[in-house]
Amino acid sequence: MKVLVPVKRVIDHNVKIRVKADxxxxxxxxxxxxxxxxxxxxVEEAVRLKESGAASEVVAVSVGPAxxxxxLRTALAMGADRAILITAETAVEPLAVAKIxxxxxxxxxxxxxxxxxxxxxxxxxxxxQMLAALLGWSQGTFxxxxxxxDGNAKVTREVDGGLQVIEINLPAIVTADLRLNEPRYASLPxxxxxxKKPLETKSPEDFGASIARRLTVLRVEEPATRQAGxxxxxxxxLLDKLKNEAGVI
Amino acid sequence: xxxxxxxxxxxxxxxxxxxxxxxxAAQIGGEIDILIAGKNASDAAAQAAKLAGVRSVxxxxxxxxxxxxxxxxxxxxxxxxxxxxxxxxxxTSTGKNxxxxxxxxxxxxQISEVTEVVAADTFKRPIYAGNAIEVVQSTExxxxxxxxxxxxxxxxxxxxxxxxxxxxxxxxxDLSRFVENILSxxxxxDLSAAKIxxxxxxxxxxxxxxxDVLNPVADKLGAAVGxxxxxxDAGYAPNDLQVGQTGKVVAPDLYIACGISGAIQHxxxxxxxxxxxxxxxxxxxxxxxxxxxxxxxDLFEVLPExxxxx
Ligand SMILES: Cc1cc2nc3c(=O)[nH]c(=O)nc-3n(C[C@H](O)[C@H](O)[C@H](O)COP(=O)(O)OP(=O)(O)OC[C@H]3O[C@@H](n4cnc5c(N)ncnc54)[C@H](O)[C@@H]3O)c2cc1C
Numbered sequence: 050m051k052v053l054v055p056v057k058r059v060i061d062h063n064v065k066i067r068v069k070a071d072x073x074x075x076x077x078x079x080x081x082x083x084x085x086x087x088x089x090x091x092v093e094e095a096v097r098l099k100e101s102g103a104a105s106e107v108v109a110v111s112v113g114p115a116x117x118x119x120x121l122r123t124a125l126a127m128g129a130d131r132a133i134l135i136t137a138e139t140a141v142e143p144l145a146v147a148k149i150x151x152x153x154x155x156x157x158x159x160x161x162x163x164x165x166x167x168x169x170x171x172x173x174x175x176x177x178q179m180l181a182a183l184l185g186w187s188q189g190t191f192x193x194x195x196x197x198x199d200g201n202a203k204v205t206r207e208v209d210g211g212l213q214v215i216e217i218n219l220p221a222i223v224t225a226d227l228r229l230n231e232p233r234y235a236s237l238p239x240x241x242x243x244x245k246k247p248l249e250t251k252s253p254e255d256f257g258a259s260i261a262r263r264l265t266v267l268r269v270e271e272p273a274t275r276q277a278g279x280x281x282x283x284x285x286x287l288l289d290k291l292k293n294e295a296g297v298i
Numbered sequence: 299x300x301x302x303x304x305x306x307x308x309x310x311x312x313x314x315x316x317x318x319x320x321x322x323a324a325q326i327g328g329e330i331d332i333l334i335a336g337k338n339a340s341d342a343a344a345q346a347a348k349l350a351g352v353r354s355v356x357x358x359x360x361x362x363x364x365x366x367x368x369x370x371x372x373x374x375x376x377x378x379x380x381x382x383x384x385x386x387x388x389x390t391s392t393g394k395n396x397x398x399x400x401x402x403x404x405x406x407x408q409i410s411e412v413t414e415v416v417a418a419d420t421f422k423r424p425i426y427a428g429n430a431i432e433v434v435q436s437t438e439x440x441x442x443x444x445x446x447x448x449x450x451x452x453x454x455x456x457x458x459x460x461x462x463x464x465x466x467x468x469x470x471x472d473l474s475r476f477v478e479n480i481l482s483x484x485x486x487x488d489l490s491a492a493k494i495x496x497x498x499x500x501x502x503x504x505x506x507x508x509x510d511v512l513n514p515v516a517d518k519l520g521a522a523v524g525x526x527x528x529x530x531d532a533g534y535a536p537n538d539l540q541v542g543q544t545g546k547v548v549a550p551d552l553y554i555a556c557g558i559s560g561a562i563q564h565x566x567x568x569x570x571x572x573x574x575x576x577x578x579x580x581x582x583x584x585x586x587x588x589x590x591x592x593x594x595x596d597l598f599e600v601l602p603e604x605x606x607x608x
Contacts, residue, residue, distance in 0.1 A: 065562065174410055175401070181399060211482040213365070239508075297495070
């Protein structure tokens with residue numbers, strides 16, 4: 050079974066972003082970019098499936114600018130076999146990404162697609178569910194465990210009240226939550242090897258998909274900021290302030 | 299203009315997240331129908347009918363809908379979609395699972411985690427872990443939204459009950475099956491509804507100390523207990539207690555962060571709390587930058603002392 054893993058190039062999770070003064074967006078010039086952390090977990094899961102013999106090939110795919118090659122190389126260094134970059138210079142909305150990925154799925158015919166549950170830049174949490182819808186496949190979202198069976202998979206999902214286990218027919222879409230696994234660090238030899246692995250470049254049109262935006266971003270604003278308050282010396286003083294100053298206890 | 303609101307419930311109880319999403323729906327404006335997808339869900343439906351500003355409650359009951367699996371629930375909403383120009387749900391794990399599937403089936407781009415209704419077609423939503431706010435407009439024929447409930451007050455009770463009617467489930471193929479729920483048992487208030495939250499981080503050290511040190515304070519305050527990702531990853535607390543960018547977003551009157559450094563991903567889930575208290579040994583910890591009151595000190599001394607004095 051082939052496993053397809055879509056990965057997104059996003060701002061590194063350690064970077065504190067700045068909103069542009071003119072409200073047109075977030076300043077991404079010269080900031081460190083990385084593979085979306087949830088997608089890294091998805092790659093790890095796919096590679097583990099290959100190592101256990103359950104998967105035959107792991108294909109990483111990214112929709113993004115030419116520099117998204119870097120995150121594909123990261124996936125290859127972690128153990129993906131080959132990569133596909135679908136170039137798009139502007140930000141692509143999840144629905145359009147899902148339409149492109151549908152085309153990739155039809156061409157590659159994977160038995161399982163594992164995506165991160167959300168990208169840490171737009172925080173949409175949509176692409177996996179949308180891809181499942183467009184393909185008419187089942188979906189196991191927010192997964193903290195995947196157990197492959199015969200023609201199906203048991204997925205443990207992180208839900209509001211705790212955990213939920215569902216069984217989904219294969220082929221299927223799974224989206225990875227934080228506790229699915231702990232991704233490996235790629236070793237130097239594997240990083241070197243990854244440079245030689247195949248990386249194909251395509252365009253959205255190759256999959257008959259449009260990346261025209263549906264939503265209009267009118268502006269991007271600074272969030273309300275909080276002021277640092279006061280440090281208090283002891284518990285009695287804290288409780289007094291909570292009671293008499295803030296009135297919350 | 300009509301709005302369809304997918305309710306959050308467990309067949310017997312309607313969660314207050316539904317009433318909060320209803321407030322957002324009322325701000326958008328239009329006739330609002332609440333959809334109860336479930337099984338033996340008449341109790342939840344009756345509670346929905348009592349909420350203010352509801353035109354009607356639509357109930358669909360079937361085995362496949364008992365746990366609101368994504369495929370049958372999305373198929374049901376799509377079958378009902380014609381009569382609505384806005385479809386929304388609270389951004390609960392069910393809403394986040396189901397609505398993007400609905401949006402794609404309707405060929406609509408969803409707007410996730412709405413925190414403010416600017417106009418019927420324009421919304422604010424946080425991006426980059428809440429470090430920027432996007433003002434986004436949808437000019438599509440239909441809008442699909444999830445609502446961040448921490449940003450909206452719950453709708454009140456209606457003077458008269460809304461009518462309840464039943465609809466059939468929609469065919470979706472037998473794509474998935476429910477196996478089991480492994481839900482956390484707790485007598486404490488739910489994180490999303492609690493007025494006070496006592497939250498613990500990596501510093502708690504083990505699941506035993508997490509409970510032994512936080513629970514007495516939480517009990518005295520009638521508070522819910524929360525956790526950082528580090529505490530959940532380490533197994534000190536179950537996943538449903540995680541507060542943050544990728545966990546629960548809360549806005550209680552009082553949030554007490556104990557041994558939590560204040561990473562942006564954690565702040566994303568709690569920085570709209572009315573009052574924030576930080577207890578941390580490191581005076582430079584970023585959590586103090588958002589805290590109204592801070593104690594630089596060892597939580598293993600401060601919290602037992604707090605429990606004694608409360
Ligand atoms: C994609 C992604 C998503 C994430 N999502 C979330 C999320 O939803 N929620 C979340 O919380 N995090 C999230 N994180 C993780 C986040 O970046 C931090 O790693 C995490 O919040 C740290 O948890 P912590 O504050 O408990 O631990 P630490 O950062 O290790 O902080 C522990 C703190 O305890 C203090 N301390 C130690 N001993 C004591 C003592 N005896 N008394 C008092 N204080 C003490 C220390 O000074 C320190 O400040 C995410 C990260 C990524 C990459």
